[in-house]
Amino acid sequence: MSQDTSGGKVQDIHEYLAEFDDIPGTRVFIAKRARQGYHMNQFAMSLMKAENRERFKADERAYLDEWPMTEEQKQAILDRDYNRALDLGGNVYFLSKLFSTDGISFAEAVSTMTDMNFEDYTKMMVAGGRSPEGARSLKANAAQGGDTDKGGR
């Protein structure tokens, strides 16, 4: 565990934010993403209402066109390409409204973001989950000259 002597207070916001980019296979929901994905996340939030779910299911494209989202964001939603949606500012708790609209479990939706199918993902979880070994830092992985992107993007 890394201790610091600053009472835990972040001294440099740029360094604080930059460290998040070093984590393999992870999109941390920082302000930049929250701004980029605002309308996509609010679209997803709208699916908490039954009548909106009905309208979305009846014509996904038309429903998405009611939102000031980029074409890329709309396509990521239509494709259910959740890694792409995360790249474009989506947040998983908001996107989960789409998982339930589609009637799939959270874990199944999550598995589509990995390189495993749901069955293998479930087996991995039951066996204790994904190991943090080699999945902590892109820089550390590169320094070891090994796989630079295990569990990576």
Next chain:
Amino acid sequence: MARITAGVASSHVPLLGVASDFGKDQDDYFRPIFAGYEWTREWEKAEKPDVIILVYNDHASAFDMKVIPTFAIGCADRYGICDEGWGPRPVPEVEGHADLAWHIAQSLILDEFDMTIINEMDVDHGLTVPLSMMFGKPEKWPCKVVPLAVNVVTYPPPSGNRCWALGEAIKRAVESFPEDLNVQIWGTGGMSHQLQGPRAGLINKEWDNMFLDGLIGDTDKLRYIPHVEYLRETGSEGIEMVMWLIMRGALGKRTRALHRHYHVPCSNTAIGHLVLRPDNGEGYDMAGDMPDSVAAE
């Protein structure tokens, strides 16, 4: 006066709510998880808390992207159960303790914690799953609840140190409330889990157990863990564990563990559960502590 007599930490995985609501809690998959809460259910019956200060996070349910309070305290008389996309959970509505909540809110603000005050809110699985785990399926929850919602979704969440200090301020606030109340504080969420991206499914048993160890006794080293360490070591959603530090901070310098439980997996998540007693000479053993029969598992 009111006093905080115990702290409880627990994961709040939504699937546990499903298991409880649909009677699957004795299935092979869920039995080992629920077994670790049986001790606590019996203990809670003996403790009979009047109020739970329940620290949790909303998961894009009551709060969307429009307003993002860092620390929000529920000051209402009651809270409805949120429809999270598959209909509200069939659990009793949650009764608040508006007098205590307003007293805590005012005290915290005067103590320089600038709280957001919530007068109307539905609560989601983050709050109702811990109630189900600790109390089972009663017709009415056996105590009142003061919801304390923490932003751990949009970065930056509050630092671990700030969470711990908020807990310390909550202890002061509760102890200046004149009515005799048996108050517990619960910290929920965690432990290891990552719900997004190619690294989803990350679990770190070793780190989780280091964290559980760090909540016991008189150490305060956990308050200085930087956000990035939670993310690297326990997955992106492991950051929820900062909420446990609010609970820990409210228990004073020293704690004693009454019960501990850890299980992998529940869906994508490592389940952690800990029952703590403040151990600073308060003598809060009103019910007498039962031996911790499940700790060895």
